[in-house]
Amino acid sequence: MSLPPGDRVAGGLAEEGGRVPDVVIEPDADRLTRAVASALVARLAAAQAVHGTATVVLTGGGIGTAVLERVAALAAEPERERVDWTAVDVWWGDERWLPAGDAERNETGARQALLDAVDVPAARVHAMPAADAGFAEPEDAAEWYAGQLAAAAPEGAPLPRIDVLLLGMGPEGHVASIFPDSPAATDERLVVAVRDCPKPPPTRISLGFGAINAAEEIWLLVAGEGKAPAVARALRERPGPDALPAAGVHGRRATRWLLDAAAASGLDAPA
Incomplete structure (x- = not known):
């Protein structure tokens, strides 16, 4: 399964499996949102066709929430490809350590954008x-x-099958709640508490890389010129995950960097 047409460029090094990123560039954030939402519906439907169920790990942030809103809109269009939402398992990649219902929690945003509208x-x-x-x-x-x-x-496995794991990326290269130079970047536990985050709120819960990289497919959703330097560094230099966490992300079958043109603008500059 591939995304709808967009500019594709080769990314990463010649490595095995999902370590060779597929980079897809859409003209702007709106086109990116629409392309990712359509692709996510198709991917979940395909997983259900094979397994009977589908599993997705959600992210927060502006683009992540906009994608969920678009998925909800697609679910209301009867002529579109259908997902059986009663057979979808939903998990989260990270969460802010805040009270239930707080507007800053990723769960709150996901419920408002999508989960309250589907079954x-x-x-x-x-x-x-x-x-x-x-x-x-x-x-x-x-x-x-x-x-x-x-x-x-x-039985005997630490994780369920994860069909798609969605991630955003911060301008400094953080993914989930794993920030540069954070102990979470090298923590081998599947789920970790993260304290003293440089971005508020300072305390969070996050999947570790062991759980993130167990996903069949990882989609990194990145928009905005402010993130272009980190995108270019992750795809060109491939530093260690402690220095640039986004560079440590690789799905078992596929790793997709889904960018708008502004976030991809650093890829055009001389290396």
């Missing part, structure tokens, strides 16, 4: 715990979420 059963919506959910520390909440992932996995 995903409550048991299939696997939100990361809120700060008022009864856990003494975020580390306890992270351990609990890892247990939820294991409970949904095939």
